[in-house]
Amino acid sequence: MKRSLRFPFFLFLLLIALATALSCCRTLGRLGLPSDPLPMPPPLGAAASLNETIVLVSATAAGDVALERDVDDLLSSTFSSSTTSGGRYLSISLRRRPALPDDGRPLSLARLRFPARLPLSAIHRRILPEFRRALRRWSLLRRRFQPEVMSELLALIKRPIDLHFGYPDTGRPYATCAVVGNSGILLNSDHGDLIDGHDLVIRLNNAFTQGYIRKVGGKTSLAFINSNILHLCARRDGCFCHPYGDFVPILIYICQPAHFLDYAICNASHRAPLLVTDARLDVLCARIVEFYSLKQFVKATGRPLEEWRKAHDERTFHYSTGMQAVVLALGICDRVSVFGFGKSAKAKHHYHTNQKAELDLHDYEAEYAFYRDLVQRPQVIPFLNDTGFKVPPVVFYH
Secondary structure (H helix, E strand, C coil), X not given: CHHHHHHHHHHHHHHHHHHHHHHHHHHHHHCCCCCXXXXXXXXXXXXXXXXXXXXXXXXXXXXXXXXXXXXXXXXCCEXXXXXXXXXXXXXXXXXXXXXXXXXXXXXXXXXXXXXXXXXXXXXXXHHHHHHHHHHHHHHHHHCCCCHHHHHHHHHHHHHHHHHHHCCCCCCXXXXXXXXXXXXXXXXXXXXXXXXXXXXXXXXXXXXXXXXXXXXXCCCCCEEEEEHHHHHHHCCCHXXXXXXXXXXXXXEEXXXXXXXXXXXXXXXXXXXXXXEECCHHHHHHHHHHHHHHHHHXXXXXXXXXXXXXXXXXXXXXXXXXXXXXXXXXXXXXXXXXXXXXXCCCCCCCCECCCCCCCCCCCCCHHHHHHHHHHHHHCHHHCCCCHHHCCCXXXXXXXX
């Protein structure tokens, strides 16, 4: 009697599992992500290889040694400033203190010329201490691998944004968030109203919306940029970096430690919050992308894991701004919608420029694999779930 009951119940569960898998594949196809079938549970040997991959990803990156040396040079550097062009511009220089008279390394660490917005006395009294304080804190946090930072993003990012806009500090995530990338595929659909209907809209690297409102929307709650863009903005009058208006908060991912000088200068006169991503979030994003990059490398080449580092220059290899914006949204939003991510042979690389191709800095295939897991099986994503963090629902619109 018991066997006659178990058999149909097992079939019932099997049918539910099959229907769920087919539904996920159809959903991924609609969202423009490759609808590869869910992999079967790996054998023990494959699981051991996966664990080895995770251990390798968790190791300290070789590029960190050079980075820490750069930080030490900047913290101990000599600082000089002067006026140029009849006092209309200020020039700031940071020079390394050489450990040896002729060690071959350049003495000049950073130079910045910008319209005079502050007196020279303020540069020495305020800018230099702020530069060193921010750089020192960033360097210390980079040495910590703490995925728990995901649970701190409400306080680190959402709270200052809400305070700026006059919203109450509820301590709860935004109900809906849109992360808007810059891919030319945005021109294939009219998602503008859908994007603007979200509680928080994050845009990347100052992509223009004017002239594209119907396609990409016009609302911007947070501008997420890398520090290379801030470096250019610092040279403009008023440190202008506001295609969405100077009341929109800006969140910066620091690409080079010397860019903290740009941050200190711009932050002194910025109307809206000028925030820097927590370095622990940077480390988390780097490890996630390296994990998926390693998996893709082994799958595509069959070569040993150790050879991945030979195929990627760790001094320049890093995740994209878009990838970090998505991870950020996971920590401050109950539901995340992603637009303008992905490529198409029929679409421009960026909807707002004539750029032909992306620079060879990011492993986009690895990031796409991460996005597929976000939609299809978030429970398998390493590091995010290790601390009990629950990934909210994510939808990619193609």
